[in-house]
Amino acid sequence: MTNIQQVAKQAGVSVATVSRVMNGQNTVSSKTRIKVEEAIKSLNYEPSILGRNLRNSESRIFLILIPSISNPFYLEIIKGIEYIALSQNYNILLCETDSNPEKENIYFDLVRKKMADGIISMDPAVNIETLKVLAEKYSIIQCSEYSTDSGIPYVTINNEEASYRAVKHLIQIGHKKIALMNSDGKFLYSRQREEGYQRALEEHGLSLNDDYIFYTKHLGFEHGQQAMKKILALQDRPTAVFAVSDLLAIGALKEVNASGLHVPNDIAVVGFDKIDFSSMTNPTLTTIAQPMYKMGTVAAEMLIEKIKGNEVDSVILDHELVIREST
């Protein structure tokens, strides 16, 4: 491995000059610049990021905390983050926490030990207390999922409003008996989406029926199936279901199909997130599209600002209702 000293020697200059050439500083005369560039080429020199990082005491890495890589919801966000990261010479470490505090801690350690410059957390189950403490010393941004009172900046959509729009859509196409398939109420987004659901019903003079609200433990496909089973077994069966995630909704679709009923004629279904698969199902799924890529780029930009030491404000982005075959 050639290092900067060897290049300096070969070129007959000092290491400082080589460093200046490497970093594109304009205080080097073109004669020496050429000498140095030739030496670099002839020795095949590649500057060690390890050395540079130590000196600059930065790692140019940031962490993305997600509960599970298998959840397609995060993919577009990650792409957005990555785009900004790469353009600013950062790299991202994708950290699957499994919502497991132990694993979470492995990753938190990375930032404590300066192996990472900052964190974008998308894990709704993250230990918010630890995060808060960490945020005092390190740069942290919350993305999609957040806790207001943590004081940690976040980027998200207006979940209440999005949910309201989804349910309103169902009402407008004639549904009066609308079930809600929600996840665990301990998550903020879950509570907000339920509020939107309620508001839509109230505003249109429909009464709230607790029997029509189902909570699932996770957002996965199987949970959607199970919940749908219960819905189908109801005496007074709803004619529409609003699920707070596409995976839930797809599970629901599958269950309706299996029972011999038809979507949307017998039961309409609306999802949330617009994951890739929501257009591959049969029928395709009406869903709420979050500007996920944008959310990623914004989160990354916020984090970089934070790392630079600047204050950043939280951001709320727009969503969109995508009407497809399931309604």
Added chain:
Amino acid sequence: MTNIQQVAKQAGVSVATVSRVMNGQNTVSSKTRIKVEEAIKSLNYEPSILGRNLRNSESRIFLILIPSISNPFYLEIIKGIEYIALSQNYNILLCETDSNPEKENIYFDLVRKKMADGIISMDPAVNIETLKVLAEKYSIIQCSEYSTDSGIPYVTINNEEASYRAVKHLIQIGHKKIALMNSDGKFLYSRQREEGYQRALEEHGLSLNDDYIFYTKHLGFEHGQQAMKKILALQDRPTAVFAVSDLLAIGALKEVNASGLHVPNDIAVVGFDKIDFSSMTNPTLTTIAQPMYKMGTVAAEMLIEKIKGNEVDSVILDHELVIREST
């Protein structure tokens, strides 16, 4: 940020001793060990990985090269890699190449610049020449997709045999007219799977019909739809389709459904990979399961051996046919 000197001072020992305590060496008397540990605790000392990495000239990071994070096929493999990586104190940088040489190069630079200790490549479109050159100086393992003559160790399944088994299954349940939905023939796996398809037909006395072989540009859902459209338009329509990826197969399913035909009664479909979604479709998909998690762990172990400087041999793992509703 406290550093090792401050801890040494606080504990009244030398930095060497603190380092020894940190690294669990047993040449430290228990009295001093306790002193040091107290100092560490009281100062909240966390050793800087930057310093350590430079000194050890390692980054304890390795790269995973995949064409696209959106392809669920890689997820289980990644989990396997991650499991081994974490257990050995490595971290992984997930690198989406988009099969774009420029992006690829950004990541190759990371290893050239010592920001990464090795690479696990899963990109079928990787520039194999560059990879070969790189492999002379750095540690590289090919996973799932590989090139034999590169001399770079790989882990994979027997694609020819797996494909043979899938087609044989279709023949055994009575199909005689079986289409192959293949990807671009420039990929090794693609050629191997086609060979398996041919062998199964030949062995059962079925003639090879070129009109039944369709090539798609990518492995995505839409490409499966398009190919299926062509298949459905054939005069002498096949009764079964073997697709070399689940996403293709799911696209095919959707298209058959849309055309009013029934799977598997009118047309049976077999996929490849057993991605999560293959059990969520309607009907569920018969597919070839690769031991993806295992493939990941093996690849990671191989890479770590390679980084240690040991020679490693290539590995071929077993696959499995999962029969579900689509056949």
Added chain:
DNA sequence: TACTATAATGTAATCGTTTACATTATAAAC
């Protein structure tokens, strides 16, 4: 030509570890 102002380059400290080697403390043996 001599004197400045400025541009170009060099010197050496620094980031925070680890570790070969040197030194000192401790215990065992006589």
Added chain:
DNA sequence: GTTTATAATGTAAACGATTACATTATAGTA
């Protein structure tokens, strides 16, 4: 109480970059 073997600790040099500050070269001016 020496001597000796061994255990425990310390010293200082890496690792490979960046950069404040010092120095030297260059050009401009009178």
